[in-house]
Amino acid sequence: MTQSEKETFMRVALDEARKGWGCTHPQAMIGAALVEDGEVVVTAYNDQPSSPALETRLFEALGRKPKEGSSLFLTLEPGPSSNRLEAGVRAIIESGVGYVLIGASDPVAEHANKGADALKEGGVKVERRILIDECEDLNLISNYWVQNRSPIFAAKSATTLDGKIACRSGESKWITGAPARQNVMKWRRLFPSIAVGAGTLVEDDPRLTSRIEGEEEWCGMRFVFDGLLRTAMERYLPSIYTDDFRDNTIVVTTDAAGTGYIRRLETEGVNVWVLPVENMKVPFPVFRKRCADVGITGVYFEGGSRLVSELLHTRELDYHFNYRAPIMLGDDKAKSVYRGLRTEKLSQAIRLEKVRHEVFGDDQLMRGFVNYPARLDVDETVFSNG
Numbered sequence: 001m002t003q004s005e006k007e008t009f010m011r012v013a014l015d016e017a018r019k020g021w022g023c024t025h026p027q028a029m030i031g032a033a034l035v036e037d038g039e040v041v042v043t044a045y046n047d048q049p050s051s052p053a054l055e056t057r058l059f060e061a062l063g064r065k066p067k068e069g070s071s072l073f074l075t076l077e078p079g080p081s082s083n084r085l086e087a088g089v090r091a092i093i094e095s096g097v098g099y100v101l102i103g104a105s106d107p108v109a110e111h112a113n114k115g116a117d118a119l120k121e122g123g124v125k126v127e128r129r130i131l132i133d134e135c136e137d138l139n140l141i142s143n144y145w146v147q148n149r150s151p152i153f154a155a156k157s158a159t160t161l162d163g164k165i166a167c168r169s170g171e172s173k174w175i176t177g178a179p180a181r182q183n184v185m186k187w188r189r190l191f192p193s194i195a196v197g198a199g200t201l202v203e204d205d206p207r208l209t210s211r212i213e214g215e216e217e218w219c220g221m222r223f224v225f226d227g228l229l230r231t232a233m234e235r236y237l238p239s240i241y242t243d244d245f246r247d248n249t250i251v252v253t254t255d256a257a258g259t260g261y262i263r264r265l266e267t268e269g270v271n272v273w274v275l276p277v278e279n280m281k282v283p284f285p286v287f288r289k290r291c292a293d294v295g296i297t298g299v300y301f302e303g304g305s306r307l308v309s310e311l312l313h314t315r316e317l318d319y320h321f322n323y324r325a326p327i328m329l330g331d332d333k334a335k336s337v338y339r340g341l342r343t344e345k346l347s348q349a350i351r352l353e354k355v356r357h358e359v360f361g362d363d364q365l366m367r368g369f370v371n372y373p374a375r376l377d378v379d380e381t382v383f384s385n386g
């Protein structure tokens, strides 16, 4: 089989895996494709967290022994992190498939290659790292979860060419075009939760649901960061406190918030997390721990600039999505997404790693893991007054 054929079949397995988009947390999305005589004869994917090993389901669906010379493509190695080390490996060896091609290894370093080695011991020929970057990228949320036992904190920004998120007047709808905004809906469907700051909630009154053509509107958990519960002081409450999904809304506040406002929200059916205040700052590590305790494996922060800047200042942002539209404002008073750092030297710049680029209409998406410099100086004056 040529390299290009191997990649073509692995793409079939990847497309299969993506059918489980947003449905497998905290488990990984996984896809498999069995190839006989140059044709895919059966595929399988994980559609829920507790699916039995997909290798078992794949051979059950085939309903007979694979032909001699067949090859099995797996986007993820059967390993302890996906609970497939025993069942998956056994199913493959018992099936008699002689050749297994794997995309990503088990994401936990001490488990990597255990599945591949067990297959080899069982007499199966194994080839690894086919489209490894795509296969690893597919599970950026569950990989982070099994590696760190912590949710991944990701932020999204939609900016002009000069890095602005709104005009000086505050007007921001829309900077990016419809195809890029549709792609945001896809990520909203994947992440188990979305978060916004109180300012964004009051200014934009967003719905924070995933609306994809041909699919039912979907709503994950919705977090609002509101230290003093100013969003509960408004005469008319924001939509996400009153809509049909309001029991998916959690307001994250501090013990400085008024108990009357907490009661008002709880009466509406909205959940409230009261976190202890540390130096009057939003206690992100406490929030992270609380998410981990309730099994929330990822948070997609959609602004505003204060909330995401504070995540950066405290080194709590793990991943960043930047959509960039081909427009320029050229106005110093237009709003920037990230603010409040004193970056004197390029060596102090924050850099994205494992960067991926995608194009949506005229806009570009650049996304990657956030890598912090050794030294990060915060300009304390920027967010000091309110």
Ligand SMILES: Nc1c(N[C@@H]2O[C@H](COP(=O)(O)O)[C@@H](O)[C@H]2O)[nH]c(=O)[nH]c1=O
Binding pocket: 158, 172, 173, 174, 175, 176, 180, 181, 184, 200, 204, 205, 206, 207, 208, 209, 302, 303, 323
């Ligand atoms: N202006 C701007 C964005 N703004 C974001 O979209 C949110 C609206 O959410 P919803 O009401 O659920 O559609 C809003 O709160 C803000 O976070 N997003 C983008 O992709 N591109 C854009 O140009």
